[in-house]
Amino acid sequence: MMRLKTKNAIKDTVVSIIAIAIGLIIIFPIIYCVCGAFKTESEFLTPNLLPGSFSYTKNFSDALRKGDLLRYIGNSFIVAFFGTLIRMVLSILAAYAFAYFDFRFKNVLFFLILGTMMIPGDVLLATNYLTISKLHMLNTYFACMVVSFVSASQMFMLRQRFMSVPRDMREAAQIDGYGDLSYLITILIPICRPVITTLFVHSFINLWNAYLWPLIVTASKPAMRTIMVGITKLNSWEDENYQLVLAGVCISLIPSMILFIIMRRNMRKGGMEGSLVG
Amino acid sequence: MKKLLFVICVVLVSAAMLFASGAPEQKKEETKVALGSAPVTITFWHCASDDAGVLMDKYIKEFNETNKYQITVNAIYQGQYSDATTLMKTILSAENYSELPDIMQLDATGKVAFFDSGKAFTIDDAEAYFGQSIRGDYLEGALGNWEYSGSQLGLPFATSTTVTYYNKDLLAKAGWDHCPDTFADIIKLSADMKAAGISAAAYGTVPNSPTLANWIGQLGSYIVNYKNGSEASATKLECIDNGALKTFLTEWKAMYDAGALVNQSLSTNQFIAGEVAVFTNSSANVSNILSKVNGAFEVGAGTYLRVNDSASYGATVSGSCLVMFDSGDSLKKAATWEFIKYMTGEGVQVDFAIGTGYTPAYKSASDNAAYKEFLAATPQFAVAADQLAKTPASMRSITIGPSVDFYYAIQNEVSDMLSKNLAVDDVVKSMGDNLQALLDNYHRTNP
Numbered sequence: 047m048m049r050l051k052t053k054n055a056i057k058d059t060v061v062s063i064i065a066i067a068i069g070l071i072i073i074f075p076i077i078y079c080v081c082g083a084f085k086t087e088s089e090f091l092t093p094n095l096l097p098g099s100f101s102y103t104k105n106f107s108d109a110l111r112k113g114d115l116l117r118y119i120g121n122s123f124i125v126a127f128f129g130t131l132i133r134m135v136l137s138i139l140a141a142y143a144f145a146y147f148d149f150r151f152k153n154v155l156f157f158l159i160l161g162t163m164m165i166p167g168d169v170l171l172a173t174n175y176l177t178i179s180k181l182h183m184l185n186t187y188f189a190c191m192v193v194s195f196v197s198a199s200q201m202f203m204l205r206q207r208f209m210s211v212p213r214d215m216r217e218a219a220q221i222d223g224y225g226d227l228s229y230l231i232t233i234l235i236p237i238c239r240p241v242i243t244t245l246f247v248h249s250f251i252n253l254w255n256a257y258l259w260p261l262i263v264t265a266s267k268p269a270m271r272t273i274m275v276g277i278t279k280l281n282s283w284e285d286e287n288y289q290l291v292l293a294g295v296c297i298s299l300i301p302s303m304i305l306f307i308i309m310r311r312n313m314r315k316g317g318m319e320g321s322l323v324g
Numbered sequence: 325m326k327k328l329l330f331v332i333c334v335v336l337v338s339a340a341m342l343f344a345s346g347a348p349e350q351k352k353e354e355t356k357v358a359l360g361s362a363p364v365t366i367t368f369w370h371c372a373s374d375d376a377g378v379l380m381d382k383y384i385k386e387f388n389e390t391n392k393y394q395i396t397v398n399a400i401y402q403g404q405y406s407d408a409t410t411l412m413k414t415i416l417s418a419e420n421y422s423e424l425p426d427i428m429q430l431d432a433t434g435k436v437a438f439f440d441s442g443k444a445f446t447i448d449d450a451e452a453y454f455g456q457s458i459r460g461d462y463l464e465g466a467l468g469n470w471e472y473s474g475s476q477l478g479l480p481f482a483t484s485t486t487v488t489y490y491n492k493d494l495l496a497k498a499g500w501d502h503c504p505d506t507f508a509d510i511i512k513l514s515a516d517m518k519a520a521g522i523s524a525a526a527y528g529t530v531p532n533s534p535t536l537a538n539w540i541g542q543l544g545s546y547i548v549n550y551k552n553g554s555e556a557s558a559t560k561l562e563c564i565d566n567g568a569l570k571t572f573l574t575e576w577k578a579m580y581d582a583g584a585l586v587n588q589s590l591s592t593n594q595f596i597a598g599e600v601a602v603f604t605n606s607s608a609n610v611s612n613i614l615s616k617v618n619g620a621f622e623v624g625a626g627t628y629l630r631v632n633d634s635a636s637y638g639a640t641v642s643g644s645c646l647v648m649f650d651s652g653d654s655l656k657k658a659a660t661w662e663f664i665k666y667m668t669g670e671g672v673q674v675d676f677a678i679g680t681g682y683t684p685a686y687k688s689a690s691d692n693a694a695y696k697e698f699l700a701a702t703p704q705f706a707v708a709a710d711q712l713a714k715t716p717a718s719m720r721s722i723t724i725g726p727s728v729d730f731y732y733a734i735q736n737e738v739s740d741m742l743s744k745n746l747a748v749d750d751v752v753k754s755m756g757d758n759l760q761a762l763l764d765n766y767h768r769t770n771p
Contacts (some may be wrong), residue, residue: 087616091597112374171410172417179420261403262411266367266424268400278403282374286612290374322376 076299082292090289105293113276113294121187122273123301125260126253129191133249134242137197141204142230146216163198171262178263185267190260192255200245207241208234243312251302273298327618359607359658363394366426369402369411371644376482377401379679383672387663388596395659400425405644409434416441424649426660429481431644432469436557436724438647439472445650447476450661458665465712466685469641469721473556478647479668480685482676484608485715486538486639487707488629492622494601497522503626504602506633507575514584517601527602527629528594530739531576533731534642535604538628542635542750543568543717548763553723559763564756569747573741573748575631580742587742589735604629607708608643610681614704627711638715640722643682683708725766733758 082090083105084097110116141148144156174193183189211234219229235242257274264270278293283289342517365384383397402408412434415423421443430438438444451457459467459476466480485643490503498516514526528702531539540547545568548558563569579585586600595603596616605613610625617623628639646667648660659677666672673684674695689695690709699706741751 088618091593091616112377172414175414176418178419179418179423184423258407258410261407262414265369265402265411265415266400273404277405279373279377279401282372282376287374 079292083296111292113279115276118273118276125190129194129253130249137200140201144205145208159198189263240312243309356653360393364655364659365396368399369425370429371405405431413667445648470645478645481646482682483641483685484606485641487607488626489603490624492624506630511582511584525586525600528590529734530588530589537722538639540568552720554720608681625707726762729762
């Protein structure tokens with residue numbers, strides 16, 4: 047009995063050490079980024095991880111001023127928030143249809159949608175740009191987010207989650223007078239909230255970090271640019287200002303971090319439920 | 325099943341018709357309007373960020389306020405050079421020409437796309453259109469970098485070359501009072517540093533396509549045909565059969581075998597931190613290096629390291645140029661022509677050189693009193709101009725389709741030769757095969 051206990055204790059310790067090590071590896075770039083953002087130019091040349099003082103905030107004020115980051119944060123927020131919102135609505139509706147409705151060519155359409163996941167985004171750059179320009183939507187927020195409205199992977203994940211909810215529940219709801227939309231809104235979405243929350247955060251971060259597409263569709267209107275474009279303004283080929291870039295990155299992390307903190311409980315639950323769904 | 329196919333076909337054809345229904349662009353008759361007769365706004369795309377961006381804003385403001393032709397320049401930052409090139413290519417692919425700017429800052433990565441755009445208003449075109457010849461006002465080497473297939477694509481704006489920086493204090497401790505000149509000098513310097521108990525590395529870098537083009541150019545060769553792709557799209561390697569690559573690799577390996585070379589691309593920050601004695605980098609980096617070293621040690625600058633005693637001096641010109649697009653509007657063209665002359669003229673070139681470290685490509689800038697005074701105070705800035713004068717006019721930077729793949733393939737091959745102790749002949753063969761395959765593959769996919 048004692049031997050088994052010792053064995054388990056050793057196993058737990060080893061697993062914990064490995065988990066901590068992996069956690070540190072994952073979090074280290076963020077620690078490096080935060081520490082670097084507080085360093086002076088000369089401190090950045092030393093191999094020390096920690097800055098001389100965490101009260102040196104000149105990099106942050108310079109980054110905000112030189113990169114016009116406040117303006118761009120506003121743009122990024124509009125693009126990321128509304129883009130994600132519309133993407134979630136469309137994904138939920140499509141997932142619901144594929145999970146519950148039977149219609150002709152359902153499987154063909156489903157695999158066609160899944161097939162789009164295999165097309166690299168860069169390949170679509172020119173064609174998407176052509177479409178947006180023909181529709182006279184260049185230099186608008188709509189242009190920045192429209193290509194992200196449909197996400198095959200999110201639709202697929204939601205469909206899998208919806209299918210794991212017993213069909214009896216829908217039938218019971220129908221008996222109680224619920225239509226499809228009211229069942230979806232009042233019953234299914236609350237049940238699947240953890241997965242939806244996780245996808246929302248993931249999607250928000252994706253759109254927040256978008257660089258090339260917003261740059262291209264706002265070519266004539268720099269006021270519409272997003273924060274990632276602002277960060278490139280902080281560094282130049284002639285003068286490497288990594289501490290300034292790191293300060294810019296720290297600023298850009300704030301909204302995603304806030305969102306993550308607000309939604310982390312639901313996300314954790316989502317991860318656990320996903321594992322059960324398999 | 326037939327019905328399904330029919331429906332799919334109808335949908336596809338309808339969609340194709342929807343997107344292809346735009347009427348073909350009609351070529352408008354261009355009527356010449358005198359500059360100054362009406363206000364005109366032109367769009368300028370640039371890639372100047374950080375301090376260079378501040379200077380750029382200053383020039384635009386100055387031009388908008390002082391020009392007597394009612395010209396307003398709308399300057400837009402378009403990210404890094406590669407991003408601006410991607411944007412240009414996307415617009416060209418979409419044939420959405422109204423989104424193109426009137427003038428654009430471009431580096432070597434965008435040369436071919438600009439030339440092939442069908443909308444380029446080259447310097448040859450402009451000189452013929454306006455009946456002016458201005459090419460003689462610019463340094464030949466700097467102009468040559470922006471020539472492609474016999475056309476002068478644009479005018480040099482930010483001109484730089486690669487030079488050698490050295491830590492004078494470290495070298496003095498090793499008994500050196502001058503900049504190393506050849507790879508053999510680096511070997512000797514390393515031995516002297518070790519003898520003096522200095523632990524810093526003598527030199528460290530991994531060659532890539534631009535730096536290899538410099539060293540192969542010093543040996544009188546090009547990496548690829550058509551003068552490193554400056555006259556037409558390169559199709560084959562040119563440094564194998566003439567032995568230039570073998571000579572370079574032999575000298576490079578000798579440095580490593582002697583313990584004088586670190587097989588890593590050491591950064592500017594490592595040089596500034598005193599971890600390496602000799603450092604090769606863009607001449608445009610001089611302001612940055614001097615300000616960051618901030619007197620911690622004395623920074624010396626010399627001409628680019630030569631492969632051996634028989635190699636020529638110099639390195640290829642790099643940086644960026646300004647190119648013009650044909651808007652089909654004579655007033656805009658004339659305004660753009662005025663603006664490009666202003667931006668590449670003596671005043672802006674001298675100020676930009678003092679502010680950044682780039683070399684003015686406008687000939688009379690070297691006689692400018694402010695610039696002369698500046699060079700006297702900071703002689704490190706003068707090395708680039710001296711080197712440009714020494715560099716053979718035939719030397720060209722490399723312009724190829726698979727530029728990114730080439731860059732990393734060269735780095736990996738040369739680095740592996742040192743780390744795996746491979747024979748030079750084997751590496752020459754391997755590089756010959758692999759780099760040629762990249763070119764062939766590019767031409768197969770881009771006929």
